[in-house]
Amino acid sequence: MKNLDLKGSYEKLLKLRAMKNFQAITHTLGGILFGSSKVTPGAPHILDFLEIKRFMSAAVIALVPSTAAAIYFFGLQAVSIIVVSYVAGGIVEVLFALSRKKEIEEGFLVTGLIFALTLPPSTPLWVVAIGVIFGTIFGKELFGGTGRNIFNPALVGRLFITISFPQIMTMSWSVPFADAVTSATPLVVYKSSQAMPQVLDSLLGLTAGSMGETFRIGIILGGLFLIFSRITNWRIPIIYLATVAAFSWVGNIFVPAKIAPPVFQLLSGGLLFGAMFMATDPVTSPYTKGGKVAFGILTGAFTVLIRAFSGFTEGVMFSIVLMNGFTPLIDHIAISSKYKTGKR
Amino acid sequence: MIVRGRRFKGGYRFKHFEGEPKDTLVEAGVPEEVVIPLKQGFGYEVPSVVKKGDTVKAGQIIGIDENSVSTPVQATINGTVKELKKIKYIDGTTNSVVIKSDGTTDWQTVDHEGEWSRLSEEALERRLYMSGVTSLGRSGIPTRYRSSVIGPGEVEHIVVQGLSTDVHNTSFSVLLDGEGVDRFLEGLKILKRVMPKAAVHVTFDKSRMSLVKLINEKLTGQDGINIYPLELKYPQELDEVIVPTILNARYPYGYLPAHMGVIVLNVQAVLRVYDAVAGNKPMIERVIALRGPGFTENQYATVRVGSPLQSMKGWIKDERSLRFVVDNLLTGFSCTDSSLPIGRSFNSIIAIPEQVSGGFLSFAAPGFTKDSYSRTFVSSFVGFKKKVNTNIHGEERPCIFCGYCEDVCPVGITPHLIYHNVERNKIEEKLAIYRIFNCIDCNLCTYVCPSKIQIASYIKEGKKKLRDSGLDESTVIFPNFHLKGIQKSIDTDKGTAK
Numbered sequence: 001m002k003n004l005d006l007k008g009s010y011e012k013l014l015k016l017r018a019m020k021n022f023q024a025i026t027h028t029l030g031g032i033l034f035g036s037s038k039v040t041p042g043a044p045h046i047l048d049f050l051e052i053k054r055f056m057s058a059a060v061i062a063l064v065p066s067t068a069a070a071i072y073f074f075g076l077q078a079v080s081i082i083v084v085s086y087v088a089g090g091i092v093e094v095l096f097a098l099s100r101k102k103e104i105e106e107g108f109l110v111t112g113l114i115f116a117l118t119l120p121p122s123t124p125l126w127v128v129a130i131g132v133i134f135g136t137i138f139g140k141e142l143f144g145g146t147g148r149n150i151f152n153p154a155l156v157g158r159l160f161i162t163i164s165f166p167q168i169m170t171m172s173w174s175v176p177f178a179d180a181v182t183s184a185t186p187l188v189v190y191k192s193s194q195a196m197p198q199v200l201d202s203l204l205g206l207t208a209g210s211m212g213e214t215f216r217i218g219i220i221l222g223g224l225f226l227i228f229s230r231i232t233n234w235r236i237p238i239i240y241l242a243t244v245a246a247f248s249w250v251g252n253i254f255v256p257a258k259i260a261p262p263v264f265q266l267l268s269g270g271l272l273f274g275a276m277f278m279a280t281d282p283v284t285s286p287y288t289k290g291g292k293v294a295f296g297i298l299t300g301a302f303t304v305l306i307r308a309f310s311g312f313t314e315g316v317m318f319s320i321v322l323m324n325g326f327t328p329l330i331d332h333i334a335i336s337s338k339y340k341t342g343k344r
Numbered sequence: 345m346i347v348r349g350r351r352f353k354g355g356y357r358f359k360h361f362e363g364e365p366k367d368t369l370v371e372a373g374v375p376e377e378v379v380i381p382l383k384q385g386f387g388y389e390v391p392s393v394v395k396k397g398d399t400v401k402a403g404q405i406i407g408i409d410e411n412s413v414s415t416p417v418q419a420t421i422n423g424t425v426k427e428l429k430k431i432k433y434i435d436g437t438t439n440s441v442v443i444k445s446d447g448t449t450d451w452q453t454v455d456h457e458g459e460w461s462r463l464s465e466e467a468l469e470r471r472l473y474m475s476g477v478t479s480l481g482r483s484g485i486p487t488r489y490r491s492s493v494i495g496p497g498e499v500e501h502i503v504v505q506g507l508s509t510d511v512h513n514t515s516f517s518v519l520l521d522g523e524g525v526d527r528f529l530e531g532l533k534i535l536k537r538v539m540p541k542a543a544v545h546v547t548f549d550k551s552r553m554s555l556v557k558l559i560n561e562k563l564t565g566q567d568g569i570n571i572y573p574l575e576l577k578y579p580q581e582l583d584e585v586i587v588p589t590i591l592n593a594r595y596p597y598g599y600l601p602a603h604m605g606v607i608v609l610n611v612q613a614v615l616r617v618y619d620a621v622a623g624n625k626p627m628i629e630r631v632i633a634l635r636g637p638g639f640t641e642n643q644y645a646t647v648r649v650g651s652p653l654q655s656m657k658g659w660i661k662d663e664r665s666l667r668f669v670v671d672n673l674l675t676g677f678s679c680t681d682s683s684l685p686i687g688r689s690f691n692s693i694i695a696i697p698e699q700v701s702g703g704f705l706s707f708a709a710p711g712f713t714k715d716s717y718s719r720t721f722v723s724s725f726v727g728f729k730k731k732v733n734t735n736i737h738g739e740e741r742p743c744i745f746c747g748y749c750e751d752v753c754p755v756g757i758t759p760h761l762i763y764h765n766v767e768r769n770k771i772e773e774k775l776a777i778y779r780i781f782n783c784i785d786c787n788l789c790t791y792v793c794p795s796k797i798q799i800a801s802y803i804k805e806g807k808k809k810l811r812d813s814g815l816d817e818s819t820v821i822f823p824n825f826h827l828k829g830i831q832k833s834i835d836t837d838k839g840t841a842k
Contacts, residue, residue: 007701031739035702039734041798044674044787045667045696046511049714049721050794051738053707055746058720103739147742230718233747287745287760335761339777 007034024097028104055231056106062226063113063277065218070211073176074121078211084125085116089132096141107146107283111136114277115154117212118270118317120173127165131157151324152284155317162314173208185209186268187313190260202267213273223276232280235292236299240275241266243300251304258308271303274316284324288334295330299323346560347570352589354754355577356717356788357509362729363636363694364512367521368643374421374449378650378685379431382407383438385479385689387414387491392441398425402451402648403626405474406441415479415491417441420628420649422448433685434670434677440685443650453624460534460621468621469496469538475620476627480613480689482583483602487538493602493829499539500605503590504532504614506548509578510672511732512635514692515549516611518644519631525555528611529562531618532569539607544569545590549576578674579786583608585754596825597755597782598817603827612691627688634659637731638666638695647686653693654682660695667734669694674787699733707738717748717792741795749789749799755782759789763799766806771813775806776820783807 010033013019014026032053040047070078089112097104115132135157143149162169173185185208186197197207205215213219226232244265251259265271279285279299286295302319312318383389390407394400400419407417423445431440454475457467469487472478478491486492486499508514520528532544548556550573563569572590579585587606588595595601601608609617612631619625629648634641639659647656653668660666660682668684669676671691686693703709711721713731723730749759757779765775780803789799810816822830 006704032705032707034704035706036736036738037700037702038736039698039700040736042678043669043672043676044791044800045669045676045678045734046673046732046791047736047796048716048718048792048794049711049737050716050718050792051707051796052741052744052794053738054720055718055744055794057708058718105741107744145742147744229720230748231720231746282745282747287747287750288758335758335778338758339779 010034022098024101024103025094028097031103052106056109058229058231059110059226059277060113062222062231063110063117063212065222066117066212066215066273067113069205069215069218070117070121073205073214074174074211077121080125081119081121081123081128081211082113082116084128085132086112088129089115089136092133092136092141096145100145102145105146107140108136111140111154114212115157117273118154118158118210120169120209121211122174123161123168127161127168130164131161133157134160147283149283150328151321152278152281155278155321155324158317159321162312162317175208176206176214185313186264187260187307190264190268191313194257194260196260196264197268199263199267207268209268210270210273213270216267216272219272219276223272226276226280232276232282233292235289236280236285236296237275239293239296240279240300240303241271243297244271244303247301247304251308255308259304260307265304265307269307269313270316274320278316279320279323284327286327286330286334288331288338290337291327291330291334294334295323295327298326345570346556347572350572350589351575352577352580352585352754353756354752354788355509355579355585356752356792357575357577358511358513358715360727360730361511361513361715362713362731363639363642363696365514365633365635365642365644365692367515367518369518369631370643370645372645372647372651372656374445374447374648375651375655376445377426377652378421378443378445378648379440379652379683380406380417380420380443380650381431381433381438381440381685381687382417383433384417384649384687385415386482386484387479388412389438390414390417392428392439394419394425394441396425396427399423400425400443402628403454404452410489413484413490413493415476415484416474418476418626418628418649419443421445422450431685434687451626451628454620454626455624463621465537468534471621471624472538472617475616475625476688477613477616477620480616481607481609483600483607485535485538485607485609485613485617486602492607493600494605496539497541498605498828499542499602499607501587501591501607502532502535502539502542502544503586503601503606503608504544504546505581505586505608505610506546507574507576507581508691509576509580510674512633512642512694513549513576514633514635515552516631516633516644516691517552517555519611519615520555524615525559525562527618527622528614529559530622531614531616534617534621535609535614536568542568542607545572546570547572547574547580547586547590550574551576579754579784579788581672582675582754582784582786584784585786594825596821596827597784598821599825599827599830603829604825605828610691630686630688630690632686632690633692634695635692636694636696637661638668638697649688650685652683652685653679656693657682665698666695667698669696673732674791675785697733699735702735702737717752718794736796738794738796740797743795743797746794748792748794752788752792754786754788755779755784757782759783759799759803762806763797763802766802766809771806771809773815775810776815780806780810781817781820 135153139153139156140149245262248265252261303315307315390409405416426442426444473489478485484492486496715730787800
């Protein structure tokens with residue numbers, strides 16, 4: 001009964017004339033608080049209890065270990081980066097929803113957090129804001145919103161600030177519990193001296209890197225949760241990681257100076273984080289099974305190549321964005337080979 | 345012979361729901377009044393042969409048309425014809441006969457001849473036809489009386505469905521208790537005599553191996569009857585899924601199983617065949633499973649055909665907040681008022697709450713009793729009985745390509761791909777290449793969609809628009825099969841093969 005009253009007074013509030021222009025917000029809020037009041041129009045008479053709000057919440061839950069680790073390692077700085085990312089990006093979302101007169105889309109819950117976790121811990125907050133605003137507008141909203149975007153919005157924002165502010169984005173790393181703010185990441189170190197950190201340090205997050213990418217045990221747990229709960233399909237992350245391992249194993253035999261060995265590859269940079277949380281974004285990766293396999297293999301190959309032979313060490317980010325661009329083509333090929341004319 | 349390991353790709357297992365019927369059978373008795381639709385089960389509507397004021401006996405034929413593909417319709421209670429009226433029924437309107445009961449419970453036999461094993465084939469088929477049994481199954485039971493689209497000599501396989509894969513596991517084991525098994529096997533024998541060329545395939549729930557073994561023992565020595573223990577995965581019970589699964593054959597989507605020489609019946613239909621032929625009993629009653637939380641007691645009830653739902657009032661909780669669905673929560677039609685008459689092909693009535701309110705912060709609840717294809721609710725890990733209602737559980741959102749619809753599709757098409765094309769009004773030949781006509785309307789894609797998109801409705805709309813533009817099953821599916829009983833003209837001799 002208490003719920004009903006609450007709902008009743010909420011609906012009264014909505015009837016106020018002043019609220020008319022804010023229906024995008026009020027409807028969204030109503031949906032979050034009170035659920036849907038619609039019933040099925042006919043067969044099927046029942047529907048699955050999973051909704052997009054829960055779908056996206058599950059992805060956020062999978063990011064909890066990484067987020068908690070980031071806050072544990074970098075404290076207030078991490079919290080403020082996450083808050084700025086959510087607030088700045090959230091404002092953009094709300095403005096677009098208001099102008100489109102549609103409800104606010106839940107996908108931003110994940111985008112806002114993923115973006116923050118890919119940043120170096122000492123990123124200035126104004127850069128965070130610029131990145132997330134750019135990513136949301138040019139990575140998603142201009143394409144028409146969730147479901148229509150080609151590139152992962154978090155990566156678009158990250159890429160934009162990496163290229164716009166290279167000094168800030170590549171020089172200001174820090175190792176947890178150490179005061180050395182300008183320490184280079186293991187990938188950069190390997191480029192110059194082929195030195196590698198301890199495996200255990202990499203797993204526990206005691207190496208330099210972006211906020212959310214270093215506590216790798218947590219990332220693995222989150223990724224397994226996503227696969228097990230069927231929020232993401234196993235194909236992309238597993239094949240992506242397997243390709244990196246296989247390709248770097250072969251590569252390391254022939255060009256050890258450039259291509260690092262598999263274990264180091266897997267446990268450095270944003271590979272695990274990208275494979276589990278970014279390459280798997282269902283909207284920007286292939287939906288066909290064959291396409292997922294191709295996407296995993298190609299992303300893996302590009303990651304190793306970019307890490308080894310380009311000036312950047314952000315192989316994961318570049319290869320995922322690159323392959324996002326190829327996604328429609330991959331799906332097109334997969335679909336036309338599945339549905340060949342004349343084949344039943 | 346027991347044949348194991350038959351399965352199909354896709355589908356979804358509904359497990360452990362509140363409202364599954366327990367194995368008790370009760371009598372609903374003779375209602376005050378029945379409404380008997382003149383189109384029930386397979387076949388065209390038949391004209392009535394009684395008029396207002398006539399006295400009728402249960403079992404007496406009140407509608408018959410020997411010239412169309414149809415089966416006669418019988419009175420199901422003793423009494424007088426109150427009126428003839430048009431009613432809304434299933435997905436159209438039909439004429440019906442309303443009979444007022446005189447309170448007696450007896451019935452008249454189908455005909456006067458004796459012991460069935462001494463009957464001629466013609467007399468056997470006549471009993472099946474005149475009793476009303478031949479209207480069962482999606483394409484009827486073929487006899488020389490034109491009760492199906494093909495003749496009995498054209499039937500190559502009879503598939504008997506002994507399982508149900510809908511939300512509430514409805515085993516109908518009450519039907520096979522004790523001597524039920526023997527009557528069932530006799531029923532199969534009768535069907536084999538009518539359709540001598542047919543091999544018989546019986547499917548049962550894999551978890552009921554004792555029944556499978558019992559039947560297998562009793563069958564010793566009989567050739568041509570196979571038993572298949574199967575997993576309870578929806579939509580196994582649809583003809584388009586079970587037939588290719590059992591026979592390892594491609595299915596001509598959009599056509600009846602009879603068109604490929606296959607007749608699909610359920611356990612109850614086989615028992616009715618036995619009753620009609622061996623017991624000389626017309627099809628005046630039906631065993632209905634009462635499923636779902638809307639009933640005070642979930643069990644099976646023997647009901648006279650044509651009894652209105654409201655005659656079961658004593659078993660219904662609060663009618664106003666319930667939705668009644670016939671046979672299947674994913675594909676069945678629902679009735680808005682309780683005057684709906686029970687048809688002779690019904691298997692169950694499901695009553696579920698019409699849930700208008702969503703619940704406070706429902707998306708974040710742990711979900712001890714919520715069902716989902718994903719494993720994001722506690723219900724995936726603990727064994728609480730799951731609950732269903734008609735709420736859509738969320739708001740409609742754009743497709744995020746999660747791929748669930750493709751994963752569960754039992755015919756291996758890509759539902760969201762077709763949805764995107766239809767939604768953008770791209771109705772082209774491409775849809776046929778995407779095998780839109782293979783869709784069997786099982787509605788599982790709509791069920792699992794987290795964005796609450798009515799995918800199956802869009803596919804239906806796409807099919808309709810394609811047909812309007814001149815592209816349909818006859819050009820896409822038909823040329824790839826040798827189908828029976830399609831070009832056959834109305835004037836060919838009754839029951840004889842081409």
